[in-house]
Amino acid sequence: MAEKRRRSTGKSTLADVARLVGVSTMTASRALRMPEKVSSDIRERIEAAIAELGYVPNVQARNLASASSKLITMVVPSFVTPGCAAVSEALQAILRPEGYNVMLAEANHSAAGENELIEMLLSYNPAAMVHFNFDNVEAAHRLLSNSGLPVIDIGGVHHDSAGISVGVDYAKAVRLLVQALVEKGFRHPGLLCTQTSNTLFSQLLNGWHSGMLAHNLSPHRVVTSPLPPGFAAGHALLADIQLTWPEIDVLICTAEEVACGAMMACHAAGIAVPSQLAIASIGGGQLSAVCSPPLTTVTLPYGEMGKLAGKRLLAALQGEDPPVWNELPVTLQFRASTEKI
Helix, strand or coil: CHHHHHHHCCCCCHHHHHHHHCCCHHHHHHHHHCHHHCCHHHHHHHHHHHHHHCCCCCHHHHHHHHCCCCEEEEEECCCCCCCHHHHHHHHHHHHHHHCCEEEEEECCCCCCCHHHHHHHHHCCCCCEEEEECCCCCHHHHHHHHHHCCCEEEEEECCCCCCCEEEEECHHHHHHHHHHHHHHCCCCCEEEEECCCCHHHHHHHHHHHHHHHHCCCCCCCCEEECCCCCCHHHHHHHHHHHHHHCCCCCEEEECCHHHHHHHHHHHHHHCCCCCCCCEEEEEECCHHHHHCCCCCEEEECCHHHHHHHHHHHHHHHHCCCCCCCEEECCCEEECCHHHCCC
16 A cells, blocks of 8 residues: 555655654754664664655755755735734844745735745745745645745644644633633633634634633634735725624724724724723733733734744754754733723
């Protein structure tokens, strides 16, 4: 059966090899690129797994990876994705002193042409690839696994990364906010979730449902929208939310820009914040502190994500085997937008 797979599909990936051996994908990649840095026992087991699975290394990508490139490519859903600028700036602060440059590529929130995008970026001969809050379709995931390049996923930390995952658990962030708001006396929270990656969306809904059910509250007041996470989305959707669920006493938005847009809509409609409707968000940048009233948020450590990702990436580029799961804590910041009056 293994021989048949080897001849017909050739779809086994380096990640499959690593999984069979019980090592990280980076260790398997190192065994192929720098065998002298891997023990003979591991090399033999990896060679046996390659034979069993019929894995065919991507020779072109391996040649690219072996070149002395100083370019790091970073794929983002959109240049206006919340946290994009902070993560990119912090990442470059770590990589630039070591001679690396970061090139940003916008995927436009679409996986349709992702495989072509990854192939195009590989043609630039990068030393590594970074993704910020962007999911890989199966074909692109396989391409990255076969490339032999270090891959860093930043954003929602998860176990399905093509390489190293650095970020926060958004489910924990939502649960923390729900619990704090319920403890303040709110009984009819609603959730507004705008355009985001599948990984983040799954974590957000998981945290929302588990957080609400933990307090015997119904989690049905959820609005999901394909609109980008900006001011316009929050401003446009508030009226429909209040019409559908007039009982909502606090609205949780999955981005601070959306929350501020909803707050502007409240001001325009004569709805007092927070006495008539409280508003909170996930995110927590400078905007949260200066909007009126200041916004209660679960602050996501975007800068720390970028710095840690840079350190993990440098370690991988130097032939080390850094941790593949890197979860950072979040902090809750209460402000006037959820004060009980």
